[in-house]
Structure formats: C-alpha cells, structure tokens
Amino acid sequence: MTATVIDGRAVAKEINAVTATQTAALTSQGVIPGLAVIMVGDDPASAIYVRNKERRAGKLQFNSVVKRLPETATQVEVLDLVRHYNQDPAIHGILVQSPLPAHLNEEEVVMTIAPQKDVDGLHPKNLGQLFANVGHQYPVACTPKGIMTLLDRYDVPLAGKQVVMVGRSRLVGKPLVALMNNADATVTLAHRHTHHLAELTKTADVLVVAVGQANLITADMVKPGATVIDVGMNRLADGTLTGDVAAEVANVAGAITPVPGGVGPMTIATLMQQTVQLAAWQTGKQVQ
C-alpha cells in the first residue's frame, strides 16, 4: 500500500483562482491589495519563500513590495520600516521574514506590526483571538491555515481525532494547535524536550511535522493509515529540497504531503488569500 499524495500545488491553484477573482473585484472598487515583505539577511528558506511570493503577487497584480535589508541592519531600521508600512494605506499586509538575525529583537518587531496588517498572524492580539476562538476578522498564520484548507479539501476528519504536532514555533506549531483544537481534535504538541517521541507520533491520526530536520520521522513512528503533513524545508548538500519525513513513510501513511509541492504552495496561496481579506476588511469593501 502506498499513501495518497496530497497535492498542494493543485489545491493552491484553486485558491489562487478565487483570489484572482477577489483581487479583480477589489481593484474595480479602487483597492489594489498591497503586501509588504521585509527580509533581513539571507536565510535560505526565507529566500525560497520571498522568490515564490514575489512571483505569485506579480501574477495576481498585487501592489507587492519587498524590502531587503542587510544582515547588519539595526533594530531601529527594521522598526522604522514596519512603522512606515503601518501608516501606508496602500499596504494591507506586512510580513517580516523569520528568522531575523540574532542581534535583532523579533518580539519587539512583531509587537510593532499593526495587528490588522499582521498577515502572518503573529501579533499576540491575533494569536490570542485564535487561541480563545473569539471574535472575527483576525489574520491567522498562513502555513497552518493552509494546512487546514488542505485537510478540508481532502476530507480528512478532525473532530475527535488524535493530532500530534511536532515543533512549537510561533509561526506553525502553536497556531496549528489552536486551529486543531478549534476544529475539535485532541491535539498534543511535541517539541525538543518530548520523551518517547516515536510512541507519541504513533498515536496520531494526523501527524504534522515542522522541525527542520531531514528524515526525523521514519516509518516506525507512524500509525498505519495516518495523514502526515510535512512542513519541513531542508536543503540537502546536493541541492535537493526535502522535508522532515523520510520517504519510507509513504509505505505506512494513508496520505502524505510531498516536499516540494505540498505545504509550501499552500503557504503562498494562503498568504495571498489573506492579504486580499485584510485589504477588504481595512477598506470596508466586499470581495464576493
């Protein structure tokens, strides 16, 4: 038996088609969705992301701005740039690429982004709303949100199911836990201090892995028939891109996302979808 391959590119294409229609609707009302990306230094995963975002935003005819600052940029420079885009009515979404160089205070940068423009959903106000499952019109981190869309498109049941999330980043693991909880799954968050990881992952009906370590998850760690979502983005010495899940897992899982072509394209599509949504909220326009 070999697992169903969950085709992130195909689902992303559907989402992008809807986003294109919504973009046209907004543009005809005089609002061009505006996305500002700030990248400091040159993290390789960020470089892939920025390149693919620019391409997609161009195709959708967004107002897309990418500001690249050198590794040596100061905290004040980054904060001033964020404040500039906070004030700019042509920009509806602001994204600061993570990780920032070690000398910068990421916490303070995130706190400075206007919550209504925080297209990554990282601001404590937005994360708080997500965890409390209260309110409406708040952004959610694009990778976990895109994962929920994928699972929905593939009719993967979540209510009452065991979900194990490996990796507790603010960008993926934490928001995914909240989204899964809000979807009535029983969710466990595992991380570098977790004991007996293999025993835990083997209980998962849905296993999501966002660690950044090639081959971390092997076939013996997966329940037969489970859905495995691989968020890893690892560049091997020979230049190939690979996730955190070993190829042999396809012999055990029921469904699995490939890398590339799984979660990555969904992150981009969700970013564009959410930028349009933020533009509509900020301007009071209808998109559908």
Ligand SMILES: Nc1nc(=O)c2c([nH]1)NC[C@@H]1CN(c3ccc(C(=O)N[C@@H](CCC(=O)O)C(=O)O)cc3)C=[N+]21
């Ligand atoms: N504030 C912030 N938000 C992020 O969401 C964020 C970030 N910082 N820093 C870097 C990581 C990495 N990331 C990727 C998203 C899509 C692809 C992607 O498009 N992957 C494709 C293409 C791969 C390729 O072009 O070779 C795929 O998996 O098929 C990659 C990487 C978002 N991240």
